[in-house]
Structure formats: structure tokens, C-alpha cells
Amino acid sequence: xxxEAVGKGTFSQPSVLPGFGLTFGFTTFFLSAxxxxxxxxxxxxxxxxxxxxxxxxxxxxxxLASYRLSFGxxxxxxxxxxxxxxxxxxxxxxxxxxxxxxxxxxIDLPFALPTAVSGIALTTVFAQTGxxxxxxxxxxIKVAYTWIGVTIALTLIGMPFLVRTVQxxxxxxxxxxxxxxxxxxxxxFYIFRRIILPTVLPAMxxxxxxxxxxxxxxxxSVIFIAGNLPFKTEITxxxxxxxxxxxxxxxxxxxxxxxxxxxxxxxxxxxYLQHWGRRRSTATRR
Amino acid sequence: MSITLxxxxxxxxxxxxxxxxxxxxxxxxxxxxxxxxxSGKSTxxxxxxGLTGVDxxxxxxxxxxxxxxxxxxxxxxxxxxxxxxxxHMTVADxxxxxxxxxxxxxxxxxxxxxxxxxxxALEGMDNRLPVELSGGQQQRVxxxxxxAHKPEVLLLDEPFGALDAKIREELRRxxxxxxxELGITTILVTHDQEEAFALADRIGIMNLGRLLELGxxxxxxxxxxxxFVATFLGAANLVLAQHTARGICIGGDPxxxxxSTTAPGGRDHEVVAxxxxxxxxxxxxxxxxxxxxxxxxxxxxxLFVGANERLRVRLNNAASAGHVVTSADSNASEALLEIxxxxxxxxxxxxxxxxxxxxxxxxxxxxxxxxxxxxxxxSSAPQAQAISEEPLLVQLATRMKTRVSTRVEPAMQQAATxxxxxxxxxxxxxxxxxxxxxxxxxLLQHGAEAVLLLPHNxxxxxxxxxxxxDEPSRRATLAVSASMLRHVSAEAVYIGILADDGExxxxxxxxxxxxxxxxxxxxxxxxxxxxxGYGDVAEELTRRLAEMPEQLLILGVSDISVLTERFxxxxxxxxxxxxxxxxxxxxxxxx
Numbered sequence: 092x093x094x095e096a097v098g099k100g101t102f103s104q105p106s107v108l109p110g111f112g113l114t115f116g117f118t119t120f121f122l123s124a125x126x127x128x129x130x131x132x133x134x135x136x137x138x139x140x141x142x143x144x145x146x147x148x149x150x151x152x153x154x155l156a157s158y159r160l161s162f163g164x165x166x167x168x169x170x171x172x173x174x175x176x177x178x179x180x181x182x183x184x185x186x187x188x189x190x191x192x193x194x195x196x197x198i199d200l201p202f203a204l205p206t207a208v209s210g211i212a213l214t215t216v217f218a219q220t221g222x223x224x225x226x227x228x229x230x231x232i233k234v235a236y237t238w239i240g241v242t243i244a245l246t247l248i249g250m251p252f253l254v255r256t257v258q259x260x261x262x263x264x265x266x267x268x269x270x271x272x273x274x275x276x277x278x279x280f281y282i283f284r285r286i287i288l289p290t291v292l293p294a295m296x297x298x299x300x301x302x303x304x305x306x307x308x309x310x311x312s313v314i315f316i317a318g319n320l321p322f323k324t325e326i327t328x329x330x331x332x333x334x335x336x337x338x339x340x341x342x343x344x345x346x347x348x349x350x351x352x353x354x355x356x357x358x359x360x361x362x363y364l365q366h367w368g369r370r371r372s373t374a375t376r377r
Numbered sequence: 378m379s380i381t382l383x384x385x386x387x388x389x390x391x392x393x394x395x396x397x398x399x400x401x402x403x404x405x406x407x408x409x410x411x412x413x414x415x416s417g418k419s420t421x422x423x424x425x426x427g428l429t430g431v432d433x434x435x436x437x438x439x440x441x442x443x444x445x446x447x448x449x450x451x452x453x454x455x456x457x458x459x460x461x462x463x464x465h466m467t468v469a470d471x472x473x474x475x476x477x478x479x480x481x482x483x484x485x486x487x488x489x490x491x492x493x494x495x496x497x498a499l500e501g502m503d504n505r506l507p508v509e510l511s512g513g514q515q516q517r518v519x520x521x522x523x524x525a526h527k528p529e530v531l532l533l534d535e536p537f538g539a540l541d542a543k544i545r546e547e548l549r550r551x552x553x554x555x556x557x558e559l560g561i562t563t564i565l566v567t568h569d570q571e572e573a574f575a576l577a578d579r580i581g582i583m584n585l586g587r588l589l590e591l592g593x594x595x596x597x598x599x600x601x602x603x604x605f606v607a608t609f610l611g612a613a614n615l616v617l618a619q620h621t622a623r624g625i626c627i628g629g630d631p632x633x634x635x636x637s638t639t640a641p642g643g644r645d646h647e648v649v650a651x652x653x654x655x656x657x658x659x660x661x662x663x664x665x666x667x668x669x670x671x672x673x674x675x676x677x678x679x680l681f682v683g684a685n686e687r688l689r690v691r692l693n694n695a696a697s698a699g700h701v702v703t704s705a706d707s708n709a710s711e712a713l714l715e716i717x718x719x720x721x722x723x724x725x726x727x728x729x730x731x732x733x734x735x736x737x738x739x740x741x742x743x744x745x746x747x748x749x750x751x752x753x754x755x756s757s758a759p760q761a762q763a764i765s766e767e768p769l770l771v772q773l774a775t776r777m778k779t780r781v782s783t784r785v786e787p788a789m790q791q792a793a794t795x796x797x798x799x800x801x802x803x804x805x806x807x808x809x810x811x812x813x814x815x816x817x818x819x820l821l822q823h824g825a826e827a828v829l830l831l832p833h834n835x836x837x838x839x840x841x842x843x844x845x846x847d848e849p850s851r852r853a854t855l856a857v858s859a860s861m862l863r864h865v866s867a868e869a870v871y872i873g874i875l876a877d878d879g880e881x882x883x884x885x886x887x888x889x890x891x892x893x894x895x896x897x898x899x900x901x902x903x904x905x906x907x908x909x910g911y912g913d914v915a916e917e918l919t920r921r922l923a924e925m926p927e928q929l930l931i932l933g934v935s936d937i938s939v940l941t942e943r944f945x946x947x948x949x950x951x952x953x954x955x956x957x958x959x960x961x962x963x964x965x966x967x968x
Contacts, residue, residue, distance in 0.1 A: 272474065274454070275478060275523075276478040281478060290465065
């Protein structure tokens with residue numbers, strides 16, 4: 092009996108998926124074909140232009156303004172989502188109310204909608220004659236065709252990322268832990284800070300990173316509400332499209348490279364932060 | 378008193394989960410709340426901790442009313458079944474959590490942590506994470522954490538549930554030692570009777586939200602008051618017996634065993650006798666029996682269990698004794714007695730399956746319950762069968778671990794004039810019909826101790842109304858009510874009814890109300906609410922029964938002529954089950 096069992100163990104697959112060699116092969120292939128090779132082409136294209144032209148394109152006043160808007164608005168939008176996405180997820184996980192399932196389904200809508208559609212919808216609502224824009228205009232706040240409009244569009248686009256990453260992490264926080272902390276004398280804020288937050292923080296950072304990355308690359312929903320005024324409401328992707336329309340492929344590639352590097356640096360920084368945070372709270376030592 | 382619970386009631390969607398629980402727990406006492414899952418014991422513990430509010434009643438810790446005090450301010454420690462350790466914190470941080478919250482200095486914290494780790498035998502584990510510890514070690518950390526802020530009360534919610542047998546025993550010993558060393562008042566919740574015996578100074582047994590019995594483990598085992606406790610604590614044979622002037626009779630012969638008391642004068646009573654498996658003796662003949670003779674039996678099954686031998690023996694005269702229930706199979710209608718004997722006894726008198734033996738009983742305990750068995754009565758067999766299958770009756774019988782027999786009695790319809798073929802015993806059950814008043818009267822006259830009037834498809838009650846028409850019937854009604862309430866998950870309400878015009882009778886009425894309440898509490902440990910009604914008794918009761926269907930009325934009478942007069946309408950039309958208890962008025966009946 093024992094020998095048979097051992098024999099079986101040796102020949103059976105440890106996992107339902109085929110072995111490491113095969114899976115790793117697929118991983119490299121897909122990453123290469125879909126991510127690495129196109130990106131390399133982009134970089135090589137940018138590198139094939141002459142250095143002065145490259146620097147000129149990349150550091151032009153107009154380009155710098157567009158970076159500021161693109162990355163700034165993405166960061167602000169992701170931060171807004173960090174707070175409100177958490178509250179949304181909390182509500183959905185912790186409370187049962189009529190229509191909960193419906194709201195839960197609504198969260199994913201920005202994923203499914205063509206971004207141009209959300210752009211048009213937002214512009215309709217926030218234009219100065221729009222449903223909400225009218226009242227905001229009375230208060231002296233102009234949304235459409237300003238950086239505020241860009242931020243709102245990016246917030247909408249990024250919201251599901253936050254909610255969907257935080258939701259499962261929150262659901263995993265056991266009620267018993269909160270009960271235990273309360274009996275030990277902790278008040279609600281303390282429980283939130285010391286028990287709940289450390290548990291969901293990694294998920295929140297991941298969500299933030301995803302929302303931020305999505306915001307940087309967003310094009311469709313922004314072009315309508317932003318108005319695309321150079322130096323003011325022109326995001327980098329729009330600038331790239333403009334360069335393309337001018338048949339300035341090298342310029343477009345150069346701008347693309349800059350976006351790529353900044354995005355990569357940003358994502359890497361967040362990942363590092365997450366790793367560092369986890370190590371600090373010692374949760375990775377297993 | 379360290380912990381005082383006063384009439385704690387907690388409802389969930391209208392139904393009481395914890396039902397009028399009152400108990401005092403002394404300083405340094407180790408109290409175990411024992412009950413099957415769903416009995417409300419964990420809810421009660423959470424209520425004491427302050428994690429669950431209560432709907433009614435008061436909780437005091439060391440004389441301080443904490444009913445409305447937040448959990449964090451109650452000064453209790455709680456250990457959860459699943460440990461509930463903070464996984465992102467080290468053992469040290471977990472234990473110091475309560476101290477950090479209280480802003481204790483780091484050096485003082487460290488000192489206290491060392492002390493606690495020594496107490497639970499986990500020295501040097503400070504920097505481990507909970508995931509790096511075994512289940513038993515994690516629970517030790519949880520105990521240390523719960524004790525960090527020096528709580529006055531330690532609460533343990535099935536702390537050994539997730540551990541294997543050996544670790545469980547080790548941890549049990551640790552907890553007992555820690556409890557002794559600190560002298561901390563402790564409540565432990567468990568469904569494991571062995572655990573309760575091993576740890577408890579006192580055990581409280583809960584079922585269906587009620588605290589059924591309370592006492593030292595050995596007392597509860599030797600002298601349980603209810604069927605539930607008798608079978609839940611260890612194994613027990615429950616046998617229907619007759620309490621007569623000659624003693625306790627099982628199947629005709631009086632068993633004059635120790636522990637049987639003299640019958641209360643007048644009628645014979647059907648009672649429930651408890652025999653522990655180790656109290657039954659088997660011998661080749663009556664002469665060789667060293668205890669009182671029980672009857673002859675046939676060995677059906679032999680089982681070896683380590684130090685003891687377990688036998689199942691069919692009692693030959695059980696046909697008349699009726700019913701034997703053991704805790705092992707609570708619904709077996711066959712009269713099989715469970716017996717255990719030592720290897721020493723086995724060597725002296727080895728038996729085989731199929732062998733005929735003489736049975737004796739060393740100790741016999743008679744339960745105080747007035748509800749012994751149910752007899753479904755009707756004038757035709759199919760009707761009687763239908764009654765015996767009524768869901769509410771089946772539920773009651775299952776919970777009481779008792780029998781429902783059927784009886785066809787054609788004389789029932791004519792009532793009053795003809796006599797029954799044989800006297801009734803226990804509770805007779807009939808369907809509601811227009812002549813119910815007369816039938817009830819007739820059944821009571823022919824030996825039934827109470828009659829349950831059961832409308833078709835009656836629902837399980839959430840409220841039991843209690844009323845007695847005259848003082849002589851008070852005692853019996855309260856006893857029956859207490860017994861009934863232990864088996865249904867319902868609240869008890871005594872209805873006192875004053876005549877409209879009786880301004881003068883008012884003080885008397887109120888006194889009766891208070892008397893009823895204190896007697897229920899003192900004699901039966903039963904908490905009842907009291908409500909006052911006015912006007913005609915039958916009308917008032919009819920009105921209250923109409924309020925909602927999930928009610929049961931227990932009505933005590935001593936003069937049964939009223940059943941066919943003032944109460945005929947109520948009895949024949951009731952939509953709720955109705956239990957009529959008869960306590961014959963004294964002098965004329967005695968003769």
C-alpha cells in the first residue's frame with residue numbers, strides 16, 4: 092500500500108496545469124509578443140530620430156504642460172478613488188440594503204462602456220449648460236474644458252479598479268478581529284487604523300496603481316470634456332495623436348517613450364512602497 | 378457576586394434566542410455554560426461581553442450595571458473559538474494590544490507580556506507571527522492577550538473547538554491552572570460535556586435559549602430535574618413508571634429502589650424514571666441480585682469499550698412499562714436498556730447475546746416533570762393516528778424524548794356517562810371539536826393528568842400564556858408550565874384577570890400576580906412575565922389568543938364543571954393549542 096502510494100505520488104502532476112517549463116514558455120512568449128516587442132519597437136523608433144529633435148519634442152513647453160496634466164490629473168483622480176472607492180467597497184461589503192446587488196453591478200459599468208461614450212456623457216452633464224455644470228457654473232466652478240473636467244473623467248474611469256481590488260480584501264477582515272479589538276479596549280478609529288487598514292492597505296495600493304496607470308493612458312473619455320487647449324487642457328495622449336496626424340512619427344514615439352518611462356517608474360515606486368510597507372508590518376515573513 | 382444576569386432575553390426576528398436567563402456567578406468561580414449548538418449559549422456569552430445587546434434584563438459585573446456599557450469599557454477578556462489573533466502583528470504586539478490602547482509605558486508593557494507568556498507557557502515566542510504557531514499555541518496567545526489588561530472576568534467561547542484531542546486536554550489543563558492562579562471569574566461555553574465536567578465548578582445547561590438547570594457537575598449528573606439534562610449529561614435510560622402508594626412501579630412490580638420518595642396522596646401518577654447505565658445490575662437469578670429487582674431481560678447486544686462492557690438489554694415486562702429512551706438513540710420506541718458494567722463484573726458473570734438475565738437497579742431517580750407521555754385519543758383509529766402525527770405534537774414528543782401512543786376510545790364521544798376501558802395516564806391529546814369541553818372533562822375524570830387540545834396543524838408557540846382559574850390548581854399549573862416551557866422556545870406570560878367592577882379585588886389580583894411570579898421563580902427557576910386583564914375570564918383569554926396564532930394557553934382548573942359551562946366556547950373554537958391541567962380540589966376527592 093505504502094509503496095504504491097509513493098509511486099503514484101512521483102508520477103502524478105503536482106498541479107492541474109502542465110509543468111513549469113511549459114507555463115514559463117507561454118509566459119515569456121505572451122509577454123514578448125504583446126508587451127515587450129511592441130514597446131521595444133516604440134523605443135527603437137524614438138531612438139532612430141536625431142537626439143536634438145528628440146530633446147526638442149520631449150522638452151517643449153507644450154509637451155511639459157501635457158505631462159503635468161496627464162500625470163497630475165491621474166494622481167489626483169486615483170487619490171480621490173482611494174478614499175471614495177474604499178468607502179464604496181466598505182458599504183458594499185459591510186451592509187446589506189435593498190439594491191445592493193444592483194449597485195454592485197453598476198460599479199463595473201465604466202469598464203464596459205466605450206470610453207468615448209462616458210466622455211460624451213460627462214461633457215453633457217458638466218458643460219456649462221449641462222445638468223450639473225449649470226449649478227457649478229453659478230458657484231463659479233467651470234468643469235468642462237478645464238483640468239477639473241479631466242480629473243472627473245479619470246476618476247470615473249479608475250473607480251472600478253479601486254472598488255474591485257479593495258472589496259475582496261475587506262471581505263476577508265474577520266468580524267471577530269474587530270470584536271476582539273473592541274473588547275481589548277480599542278475605539279472605532281483605533282480598530283480602523285490598527286486592524287482594518289493594515290489588512291486592506293496592500294489591496295488599496297494595488298488599486299491605486301491600477302487606477303493611476305489607467306488614467307495616464309486614458310484618451311477616449313478625456314478628449315471630449317477636456318477641450319484639448321494646448322498648454323491648458325491637452326493631455327499627452329492627445330498630443331501624441333496630434334503628432335501622428337502631422338505624420339511626425341518620431342515625435343509621437345518620443346512622447347510615447349517619455350510616458351512609458353514615467354509610468355514604469357511610478358508603478359515600480361508603488362510596488363516598492365507596497366513591498367516595503369508589508370515588510371514593515373512583517374506580514375511577509377511566513 | 379462577580380457576574381449577575383437578571384432575566385436576560387435576546388430575540389432574533391421575534392423569537393427568543395436567549396430566554397429569561399438569570400444566574401449569579403461567584404468570585405473566582407469557573408462556570409461552564411453547556412448546551413447543544415443553537416441553544417443560545419454563545420449569544421449569552423456575547424451579551425455578557427457587550428458584543429450583542431439584550432432586549433430585556435440586566436447584566437452586572439462586580440455589582441456594576443453594565444447592561445448599556447460598551448464592550449471596551451466592561452473590563453472583560455474574551456477568547457474566541459477561531460483565536461481571532463491579529464495576523465499582521467507578532468505575538469508580542471498581539472498580547473500588548475490592550476496595553477497599547479491604554480497607553481501603558483513600553484517597559485511596563487514588556488514586563489506584563491513576559492509574565493503572561495510565562496503563564497501560558499510560551500516564553501520566548503515574542504517575535505513570532507501567529508501563522509508560525511500551531512493551533513494550540515495560537516489559542517494560548519489568545520488567552521494571554523485576553524488577560525493582558527487584567528480583566529475581572531474571563532469569557533471563553535468554545536476555545537478548544539478547533540483543536541485535536543491531545544492538545545485540547547493540554548490546553549484545558551493550562552486554562553484551569555491559569556484560572557486558579559489568577560482567581561479570575563470565568564465563563565466557558567461548550568457543547569462538550571466531558572470538557573464541562575473537567576473544568577467546571579458549576580455547570581449551567583442551556584437548551585432552546587433557556588437555562589434549564591444549574592448546579593455542581595456531580596449533582597446534575599445524579600439528580601437531573603429534566604429529561605434533557607438527564608440524557609445530555611452522560612448516558613441515561615428514561616423509563617415511564619407509575620408512582621403509586623407502594624413506590625415506583627415499572628411494569629407492575631414496585632421497584633423500591635433508593636431515591637424513590639412516597640407518592641403524593643390520591644391518584645397514581647405516571648412519572649419518568651432515570652437509570653444510569655452503570656446503576657443497572659445483571660444477575661443469573663433474582664436471589665443473586667444485590668440491588669432491587671427491576672425485571673427480566675434478554676441481552677440483545679454486547680459491546681466492549683475499553684475498561685467497561687456495554688450491553689443493550691430488552692426489558693421483558695416493558696410492554697406494560699411502555700417506553701425506554703436512552704440518550705444514544707432518543708427516538709427508539711423499542712424498550713432497550715443500556716447497561717455498562719466493569720470488567721470485574723463481566724468476569725464474574727459473563728453473558729452472551731440472546732441470553733435471559735435478571736435485572737436489578739441500584740439507584741433510580743424520578744424526574745419531577747409532570748409531563749410524562751402523550752396519548753393521542755380519538756373515537757376512531759385513523760383519527761387517533763392523525764392526531765399522533767400532528768407536527769407540533771411530534772415536535773414536543775421529540776424534544777421531551779417521550780412517547781406518543783394512540784388510543785381509540787369510542788366512549789369519548791358520548792362522554793361523561795360511560796367509563797373508559799382503562800385509566801389514562803400522562804397527557805391526553807385530542808383535536809379541537811365542538812364537544813371538546815365535555816371530552817376534556819371526561820378524560821380528566823378517567824386518569825389523564827392534563828389534556829392537550831390540538832387544532833389541526835397548530836404552529837410551534839413563541840408565547841405561552843398561563844392562567845389558573847382557582848388557587849388549588851396553581852401548583853400543578855406552574856409545574857406543567859415549567860415543564861412545557863423547557864421544551865418550547867417561547868416566552869411565558871402569566872395572565873391575571875380582574876373582574877371589571879372589582880375595584881376592591883384589585884389588590885388581591887395584583888398580589889396573586891406577584892405570587893405567581895415569585896413561585897414560578899422560586900420553585901421552578903422559571904421567569905415569567907405577568908400581564909393584567911379585565912372582565913370575563915373566558916372572553917379575555919379568547920381575546921388574547923386571537924392576537925396571534927403562535928401561542929399556547931395553559932389553563933389550570935380544579936373544578937372541572939366549568940369546562941362544559943363557561944369555557945365550552947373557548948375550548949371548542951380555539952385556534953391555538955390549549956393545555957388543560959387539572960388539580961382536583963382537595964377534600965372531596967381524597968376519599
